Amino acid sequence: MTTHGYRTHDCNYLRKIDIGKTVTLAGWVNVTRDHGGVIFIDLRDREGLTQVVFRPEESAELAKRSHSLRSEDVIQVTGRVAPRLPGTENPKLPTGDIEVLPSEMSILNKAHDLPFQIDTDIHNEDLRLTYRYFDLRRPQLARNLRMRHAVTKATRDYLDSQGFIEVETPILSKSTPEGARDFLVPSRLTPGKFYALPQAPQQYKQLLMVGGVEKYFQIAKCFRDEDLRADRQPEFTQIDIEASFVRPEDIYALTEGMLAAIFKAARKIDIKLPFDRLTYREAVGKYGSDKPDRRFGMELVDLGEDFRASSFKVFRGALDAGGVVKAINAKSFALLTIGQSDELTEIAKTFGAKGLAFIKVEGGEWKSPIVKFFSDAEKNALKTKLNVEEGDLILFAADKWEVATEVLGRIRLRIAEMQKLIVDLTKLDFLWVTDFPLLQFSAEENKWNAVHHPFTRPKAEDVALLDEEKFSEVRAEAYDVVLNGVEIGGGSIRIHEPDLQDKMFGVLGISPQDRQSMFGHLLRAFQLGAPPHGGIAMGLDRLVMLVCGEESIRDVMAFPKNNRGMDLMSQSPADVDPRQLRDLGIKLAAGDARAPSGKESPPKK
């Protein structure tokens, strides 16, 4: 970018070759080193640092004024590029061979008392979020923003190269019954009615396929009114992709190519293609999770065959009831603390186990309350299958498949944290999880819900099961892409036939009237020449988080909200003027909502 007046170069530009030039720089005072006589300033802009030196013998007046400079003042200096005195060069700085001797200096903006220092660690996230615009100057956040840009740019470039076009879809949209709670927007022009902010552009992207777009993508804002987490914000961004006349293989190849382009652009690394694939049954059976972290071992081992006729009632009973017996071997963890042991038991109970059976191998002995019930054959089976050695801790779960796998999966992850098993933090383990179940029974609602969403296609060979009402066995043409135990994207091939879609709505317990009022447009669209189609949505925030090595998506968003969904900087959500509510035909319920309390914010103009 050319600059007119404010500066001639950025703060990471000048080198030896520029010595003698007269330049103008502008930026923030990073640090001052005031020697009483000579004063050094590290001037910072987003590109880097340049040392500026004020010397009384060059300009007494300037040197005097420079004493008042403090960190984060914004200044502009014009001066001569000079070599540093021999022996005072700074090899740590790219500009460390030179310095600027100003003949002019103006303070563009004075920084008053700082809420915290830019160059020190700060853990008070409350304070950081309140002064987010200030926190963004810290190198780490500045880097994250640029990394995010590199990711979205690589995404757009790659998808463009594959013939995809970016299409925007509405933010003011329609509430749908399935999925997360919607954010609602009252309509002034149709009082009493509401828009909903989109949880994802799902229906729109399918309708774009009906519209003949064939290859669509969008870097799309999505909104879900649910509780927050380190990796969940009420508004977040998806890389949303949909294509016509595709099979899962097409989506896999496209996604892998895109991720390769992203990691190449952002991190200059080549990721290994193609990704491994696990079915949902394999992933959960082996790792106790549908988003397995395979950067460490400790896999779940199935012991059903070995204990089918066991005299140990707990195991035998679980198997007789159609359940499973599984175990993990936490290598060299026999000496865990009481606290750790209690915590693991607590996890087991939280996720539905009655208890947590264990064997500690100490001094050549199997220390365990249950081992006395095992036959020699059973012990030998354990020893072989679990590779039991001195110092190991074996943990068992005997329950329904779903419970036993989840319990051990959660414990596996916690033990990996306790033992710090993930040593290589640069490792990237991508994989596909395929063949998800289509439906899941909700005991709470006493009905079947879509695991993915209601538009997901059942696998062709499982459609018959749908008619037989064997809902738990129906697999979906759906897939997730997982990186290091984090689900970074998911998608499916969709239903494009009105009768199949209608059948699906029926299974989900949506009445014929509701189908028409809520999805009539979609069903009609499917009667006007709908191509087979499918796609995927990638969680951009989570992806960038992993690219940056961060542990929270808040650190890769410019202006995130805190745990309670509040923006501490702008103090939103906030009261609104009563007139705004009146225009919308909204009355706050007395007592419940924090209705007008006398102390209101002044009316907006």
Place this chain on the structure above:
RNA sequence: GGAGCCUUAGCUCAAUUGGUUAGAGCGCCGCCCUGUCACGGCGGAGGUUGCGGGUUCGAGCCCCGUAGGCUCCGCCA
């Protein structure tokens, strides 16, 4: 809705496990310092230990409650 951890100066943290006047570094203010690069030196200001209650001769520390923050479960793909 539930569980865990946390809350001491503007920031990051200490406080000998219940003992006299709550300290340090950075930052801030003042003075000194002409080659530093986390410059240095001397001095100073800055605290209702989140808030409320209790136990005790005595509480930053123990107990109860409460607020806020973060992490997790529920919830959410």
